[in-house]
Amino acid sequence: MASVTLCGKLGTMFTRLTSIVGMAFVALMLLSNVASAQELPPGGTFVDDDGDTHEGAIEALFNEDITKGCDDRGIFYCPEDPVTRGQMAAFLDRALGFPPATDDYFADDHSSIFQDNINRIAEAGVTRGCNPPANSLYCPDRSITRGEMATLLVRSFPDLVPEDAPDSFTDDDSSVHQQDINRIAAAGITRGCNPPDNTQFCPRERVTRAQMASFLIRALDIPSIDVPAQKPRERVSSFTTHFDCCLPRVTNIRTMARAVDGYVVMPGETFSIDELVGPRTTSKGYVPAPYLIGGQGACCAVGGGVSQFGTTIHNAVFWGGYQVDRHQPHSGWISRYPLGIEATLVYRSIDYRFTNDTTTPVFIETSTTGTSVTVELWGNQGGWQVRGHHPMGARSSSITVLDRGGSDAKRVSATVSGSAPGTVRVTRTLTQDGDSTSQSWWWRYVS
Secondary structure, three states: OOOOOHHHHHHHHHHHHHHHHHHHHHHHHHHHOOOOOOOOOOOOOOOOOOOOOOHHHHHHHHHOOOOOOOOOOOOOOOOOOEOEHHHHHHHHHHHHOOOOOOOOOOOOOOOOOOHHHHHHHHHOOOOOOOOOOOOOOOOOOOEOEHHHHHHHHHHHOOOOOOOOOOOOOOOOOOOOOHHHHHHHHHOOOOOOOOOOOOOOOOOOOEOEHHHHHHHHHHHHOOOOOOOOOOOOOEEEEEEEEEOOOOOHHHHHHHHHHHHHOOOEEOOOOEEEHHHHHOOOOHHHOOOEEEEEEOOEEEEEEEOOOOHHHHHHHHHHHHHHOOEEEEOOOOOOOOOOOOOOOOOOOEOOOEOOEEEOOOOOOEEEEEEEOOOEEEEEEEEOOOOEEEEEEEOOOOOOOEEEEEEEOOOOOOEEEEEEEEOOOEEEEEEEEEEEOOEEEEEEEEEEEOO
16 A cells, blocks of 8 residues: 555545535536437346346446446346445446546455445545554455445435435434435435335345445436336246266266356347357366267267257257257267257367347256256247157157247247158248248268
8 A cells, every 4th residue: 555644645535525526516417417228129238137126227327337237248237136345336436437546545455356446436535444443444345235335325425415314214223324324315315125114224234236226326316217128038948858877978968058057148149059168178077978970989078978968959949949050960860869850069160059039038047967958948939838858769859839829929840851870851840920931951860
């Protein structure tokens, strides 16, 4: 930490705080006049806040570039996650645009991605630390409480909150933040934590990221954004294949299933196993196992057996009615897979890809048992819902239509002709709004 005298540091903080008050007022006026967000897709920017009470506030923060989400892809907001003190520093800094700090204020934030934001709000007098009276620490990874949030907001928006405010809640009398809680209540920034009575504030409860969004837009006077409703998320398709237990290939199947589980394919996005999973290496948990080449079994390759996962996800996509972009059956037919409707995988050589050609995100969920792997696709195909599995040793799979959906449902039917060894033809027909389209794939099995 840079060496400065206590008086000098306090003087700098006071000067900064005085200038920040004026800057915050200007920023507030500008933000209150921002035009409404551009037309949003159904469900808005994030896929995990649909229907949330705070969804409009979350969208407003995104529109002002105050939040970027909680994942690298920018499609998740994690509304129920607690806000950390480091994250709160970033939210306030982005909202009010504090100037660069001239000092390093805390000893425990050097590895934090929010260090710069933390120093900025410290220099502005918004935070004093987390270990009084020394206050040499900030505790960037610690969750922030609702009481702490109140104090940070009062210091960030001093012109918005009256100094003398009535006692608004019954559960904060012993809180050091009581005065600040009453001030943000008087300013309309908080309404309480027990609607509709709202006689309590819950000062010791952690603030969720969703709640924080509503606190901030009220303080900034940013209007909440109306988000177009998303179609209901339904289990469009589910498919299961089976295997013998306790073999090395089972480890590989499970490892790939875990890598894909939870992935969300956005509307118009093309999903690729190679791009998502990458090389099958021992460092990722894959082990040597037999594989098929030229219709004959061989031993062994790291990641051998993952084609069973490729076949399983292909069937979920196939029967779910989604666009199949790239797949290749095995050189020789294996009876634990459906004839023709199956897919092998070889990294950088044979990938599996499909495109989400709907207007709703597709959530991929995977699960395994000691003898099976299942892939479920959650989205919306107009109500079409199907479940299937392939019995070991059978030529074709068992497919059960759970719901045919409404008139706009994308319904799937298929035929398979030919045999192995030999040429097999697979034809899938999609019917929607009275129109049908068919696509055929041919493959020659050598065994």
